[in-house]
Structure formats: C-alpha cells, structure tokens
Amino acid sequence: xxxxxxxxxxxxxxxxxxxxxxxxxxxxxxxxxxxxxxxxxxxxxxxxxxxxxxxxxxxxxxxxxxxxxxxxxxxxxxxxxxxxxxxxxxxxxxxxxxxxxxxx
Amino acid sequence: xxxxxxxxxxxxxxxxxxxxxxxxxxxxxxxxxxxxxxxxxxxxxxxxxxxxxxxxxxxxxxxxxxxxxxxxxxxxxxxxxxxxxxxxxxxxxxxxxxxxxxxxxxxxxxxxxxxxxxxxxxxxxxxxxxxxxxxxxxxxxxxxxxxxxxxxxxxxxxxxxxxxxxxxxxxxxxxxxxxxxxxxxxxxxxxxxxxxxxxxxxxxxxxxxxxxxxxxxxxxxxxxxxxxxxxxxxxxxxxxxxxxxxxxxxxxxxxxxxxxxxxxxxxxxxxxxxxxxxxxxxxxxxxxxxxxxxxxxxxxxxxxxxxxxxxxxxxxxxxxxxxxxxxxxxxxxxxxxxxxxxxxxxxxxxxxxxxxxxxxxxxxxxxxxxxxxxxxxxxxxxxxxxxxxxxxxxxxxxxxxxxxxxxxxxxxxxxxxxxxxxxxxxxxxxxxxxxxxxxxxxxxx
Numbered sequence: 393x394x395x396x397x398x399x400x401x402x403x404x405x406x407x408x409x410x411x412x413x414x415x416x417x418x419x420x421x422x423x424x425x426x427x428x429x430x431x432x433x434x435x436x437x438x439x440x441x442x443x444x445x446x447x448x449x450x451x452x453x454x455x456x457x458x459x460x461x462x463x464x465x466x467x468x469x470x471x472x473x474x475x476x477x478x479x480x481x482x483x484x485x486x487x488x489x490x491x492x493x494x495x496x
Numbered sequence: 497x498x499x500x501x502x503x504x505x506x507x508x509x510x511x512x513x514x515x516x517x518x519x520x521x522x523x524x525x526x527x528x529x530x531x532x533x534x535x536x537x538x539x540x541x542x543x544x545x546x547x548x549x550x551x552x553x554x555x556x557x558x559x560x561x562x563x564x565x566x567x568x569x570x571x572x573x574x575x576x577x578x579x580x581x582x583x584x585x586x587x588x589x590x591x592x593x594x595x596x597x598x599x600x601x602x603x604x605x606x607x608x609x610x611x612x613x614x615x616x617x618x619x620x621x622x623x624x625x626x627x628x629x630x631x632x633x634x635x636x637x638x639x640x641x642x643x644x645x646x647x648x649x650x651x652x653x654x655x656x657x658x659x660x661x662x663x664x665x666x667x668x669x670x671x672x673x674x675x676x677x678x679x680x681x682x683x684x685x686x687x688x689x690x691x692x693x694x695x696x697x698x699x700x701x702x703x704x705x706x707x708x709x710x711x712x713x714x715x716x717x718x719x720x721x722x723x724x725x726x727x728x729x730x731x732x733x734x735x736x737x738x739x740x741x742x743x744x745x746x747x748x749x750x751x752x753x754x755x756x757x758x759x760x761x762x763x764x765x766x767x768x769x770x771x772x773x774x775x776x777x778x779x780x781x782x783x784x785x786x787x788x789x790x791x792x793x794x795x796x797x798x799x800x801x802x803x804x805x806x807x808x809x810x811x812x813x814x815x816x817x818x819x820x821x822x823x824x825x826x827x828x829x830x831x832x833x834x835x836x837x838x839x840x841x842x843x844x845x846x847x848x849x850x851x852x853x854x855x856x857x858x859x860x861x862x863x864x865x866x867x868x869x870x871x872x873x874x875x876x877x878x879x880x881x882x883x884x885x886x887x888x889x890x891x892x893x894x895x896x897x898x899x900x901x902x903x904x905x906x907x908x909x910x911x912x913x914x915x916x917x918x919x920x921x922x923x924x925x926x927x928x929x930x931x932x933x934x935x936x937x938x939x940x941x
Contacts (some may be wrong), residue, residue, distance in 0.1 A: 454703040455703075455910040455911065457911060463598065465599075465600060465607075472638055473644065473646060476673050477697060479745025481743070482675075483738075484736065484743075
C-alpha cells in the first residue's frame with residue numbers, strides 16, 4: 393500500500409510541477425513581447441464591479457476594511473495578497489483595486 | 497461695469513425725465529397747480545425708483561459676495577485634495593522612500609501588515625491570568641504584477657511547566673507567489689494548509705470572531721496538530737475561475753508531508769499526534785498531495801471540499817514505521833441576503849492515520865475528527881456583534897469534547913475588535929475541562 397501511495401504521490405507531484413513549469417515558461421514567452429506588468433494588467437479595473445465585489449468578497453473572511461485605511465500603493469500589495477488567499481481572478485482583483493483606490 | 501438691471505432702471509428714469517421736459521413747453525399754458533402736481537409726482541416716482549435701485553444694488557452686492565465665498569471655498573477644498581494626494585504620492589514614491597510600513601523601491605512595493613492581540617482568561621477551576629497574546633507581522637514585497645513575497649512571523653510567550661515564561665518565535669509561512677495569469681498563481685515555500693478555511697484564512701485574531709480557536713482546530717499536546725493540518729512546505733497552484741456569474745476557487749498542492757510524534761508513557765510508546773506545521777525536509781521521500789475546491793454559486797455562499805493524502809514519517813528509535821495519512825474536509829460560508837450583517841459558517845475535518853503492522857508500537861488506526869458551526873450578527877448602530885459557536889472534537893483516544901461558546905464583540909473599527917466570551921466545555925474523558933471566561937483585544941494592521 394505504501395509503495396502504491398509513494399508512486400501515486402510522486403507521479404502527481406511531477407505532473408503538478410510540470411504544469412507549473414509549463415505555465416511559468418508560458419509567462420516568460422509572453423513577457424518577451426510585452427512587459428510583465430502588461431501581461432497581468434491588460435484589462436483595467438471597473439469601479440462599479442469592484443464596489444460589489446468588495447462588499448461580497450471581503451466579508452467571506454473578515455470585516456470590510458475602510459478604503460481610507462491604506463494608500464493606493466498599499467492597496468495594490470494588499471489586493472495581490474488577497475488574490476492568492478481568497479482565490480480571486482485577476483479581473484476581480486483589478487476591479488476591487490480600482491474601487492479601493494478611487495475611494496480612499 | 498454696470499449691472500444690466502441697473503442699466504435698465506436708469507434708462508427708464510432718463511426716458512421719463514426727457515418726456516416730462518419735452519412736454520413742459522406744451523403745457524406752459526396750464527396753471528401752476530397742475531405743473532406743481534406733475535412735478536411732485538415725477539419727483540416721487542424718481543425717489544421711489546432711486547430707492548428700488550439702491551435695494552437692487554445692495555442685493556446684487558450680497559449675491560456677488562456669496563458667490564465669491566462659494567467659489568473660494570470650493571477652490572480651497574479642491575486644493576486641499578490635490579495637496580493631500582501630492583503629499584501621499586511624494587511619501588510613497590519620491591526617492592524610493594515611503595513610510596516604515598510601506599513604500600516603493602524601483603519596480604517593487606513593500607508593505608508590512610499583520611495582527612496582534614492581548615487577553616485575559618478566567619477558568620472556573622480558579623485559574624485566571626492575563627496573557628500577552630500574539631504579535632504577527634506579515635511582510636509583503638511585490639515586484640510589479642509578477643511576484644509577491646509573503647512572510648508571517650508569530651511572536652508569543654508561554655509559561656512552561658517550571659513556571660518560566662518563554663518567548664516563542666515561529667515562521668508561520670513564507671512563500672513566493674508567482675502570478676502566472678489571471679486564473680493561476682504558483683505558490684512555493686512554507687504555506688498554511690489549504691484544507692478547510694480556518695487555518696489558512698480565519699485564524700488571525702482580528703478575523704476570528706472569538707478569542708479561541710474552535711476545538712480540534714488548533715494544536716494539542718507536544719505541538720501535535722489536532723483534527724486539521726496546520727501547513728506544509730512545498731508548492732501550490734491556486735486561483736479563481738469565473739463560470740458565468742459563478743466563481744470557483746482552487747488550491748492544489750504538493751508538500752513534504754507530516755511527521756509522527758510519539759512519546760513513551762509508563763514503558764509503552766504512544767503516538768501523540770502529527771506535526772503538520774511544515775517539515776523543512778521530506779523525512780520519508782513521500783510527498784503529500786492535497787487540494788481544496790471552493791464553489792460560489794451565489795456571491796454570498798461558498799461551499800468548499802478538501803482532501804489530503806500522504807505518508808506520515810516517523811523519525812526515532814521506537815518500533816514505528818511510516819503510516820498512511822488522509823484528511824477530508826468540508827466548509828461553508830453563507831450570508832443570508834434577507835438579514836443584513838448575519839454571517840453563518842461551519843467546517844468539518846477528519847484526519848486518519850493508518851494502522852501499523854502487528855510488530856509495531858501503538859499499531860492501531862487513529863482518527864481525529866472535529867467540526868463547528870458559527871453564527872454572528874453585526875449591529876451596525878451599536879458596533880456590537882453577538883457570536884455563537886458550537887464545536888465538537890473527538891481525538892485518537894476516542895475522547896469527545898464539546899463546546900458552546902457565546903460571545904459579544906465591540907468593533908472600535910473594522911480592524912480593532914474587543915471580544916468578551918464564555919466557553920462551556922464538556923468531555924466524556926477522564927480529564928475534566930473547565931469552563932472559561934475570555935477577554936481579548938485584537939488589532940489587524
């Protein structure tokens with residue numbers, strides 16, 4: 393049983409790492425044409441959508457923070473953190489950031 | 497410059513005078529009385545018009561003055577906004593500087609967030625004490641929109657068995673997050689377990705609605721995790737996918753896996769539990785593999801399912817071999833739209849450690865199982881939030897604990913929370929558990 397488990401976990405590990413590596417290479421390929429910032433920030437955030445997402449998404453875990461709590465630059469880093477932690481899409485993240493930066 | 501209304505009035509007066517003068521010769525033959533009357537009438541009209549004109553001039557001056565004040569106020573307010581924005585930009589951008597807690601450096605942004613708490617507990621067995629709580633700074637360092645470094649340290653102090661106070665320092669997590677695209681991020685390093693929600697998202701004291709963790713979701717004797725894993729060291733792929741109006745979020749990970757903690761009691765070796773805080777190296781060459789999928793059919797409803805499988809490693813002289821290790825979990829969050837500010841959440845997790853061979857010490861299969869349900873309602877006008885949590889936890893020895901935990905929180909602000917709570921604890925085990933009164937002040941920054 394242990395041997396099967398080991399094979400299973402190792403093969404899955406390699407599959408996941410391969411997927412990650414492929415995706416990373418894909419990013420690098422795109423970066424050769426455009427800057428890294430442009431790849432992720434190709435679409436602008438939407439204030440209205442951002443306001444709705446802010447109201448619905450943040451409270452899934454914590455109290456809604458006042459947009460004035462942080463500066464524009466701080467919100468940029470904070471929303472990147474929340475993108476990872478809450479499983480937000482890139483567009484949702486940009487929408488929320490647009491709302492927070494316009495409201496602080 | 498003459499106001500149009502004033503100009504019109506003067507025009508009327510002059511026209512009237514002119515008409516009067518031109519008609520005088522024609523009426524020269526009239527008697528003096530008639531002339532005198534006409535003259536007086538004209539004079540009266542002239543004086544009335546002069547009075548009206550003075551009133552109009554006064555009104556115009558007042559209006560102009562009021563308008564000037566409004567314009568000046570508006571300009572001043574606008575200027576203040578611009579000055580504030582310029583100062584803020586200067587503070588964060590100029591010369592790569594910024595405040596101690598945040599700033600920019602070329603293409604990188606940094607920000608220090610985190611949380612801290614202090615508290616007081618009074619158990620009904622007579623033991624009461626203040627506690628220093630925790631201080632957990634979180635460092636964020638981001639390069640453009642490509643990479644984010646995240647690291648959380650945790651500082652706390654605890655009284656050991658000799659009555660000495662020890663300061664504890666721990667690296668809660670340290671990851672490099674590579675933003676692959678809008679829907680996927682590669683997270684590598686030491687991370688909090690994506691199994692369920694409490695460990696990875698709800699444990700910070702300014703987020704957790706009560707001063708304590710739900711029973712079975714923390715660490716037990718010897719630092720062993722209870723029903724839920726705490727973290728791992730490895731790689732994750734995480735992200736969110738839109739499906740029409742729905743959202744799906746996911747986390748798939750590979751890690752070093754857990755370590756078995758065993759201790760000798762009265763000559764017998766017993767497995768106390770598992771160290772799932774993230775071993776710095778893989779002790780048995782078997783990787784753990786796990787995932788969590790979160791479904792959001794509605795913006796105010798999330799349902800998550802998690803699973804993890806690994807081979808738990810044992811390093812020691814005792815007769816214990818590596819064991820199969822499996823974890824299953826479910827979690828949900830719901831904020832009913834028909835009652836504003838009501839939040840419901842719950843979580844279930846079960847950990848199984850497989851049986852060893854007959855020749856091994858403590859060979860029996862072991863199970864840890866825990867769940868909780870929690871409701872909280874924020875009364876906006878009073879800044880108060882009543883909370884009620886019920887939880888159950890069954891450990892590997894079959895001992896079951898239950899806990900009712902009502903509480904009342906006061907929000908000084910969205911990130912500063914004062915908590916008052918009481919825990920009604922019960923158990924079927926030999927060791928009694930006492931009820932506790934808890935106080936906590938938590939600050940998220």
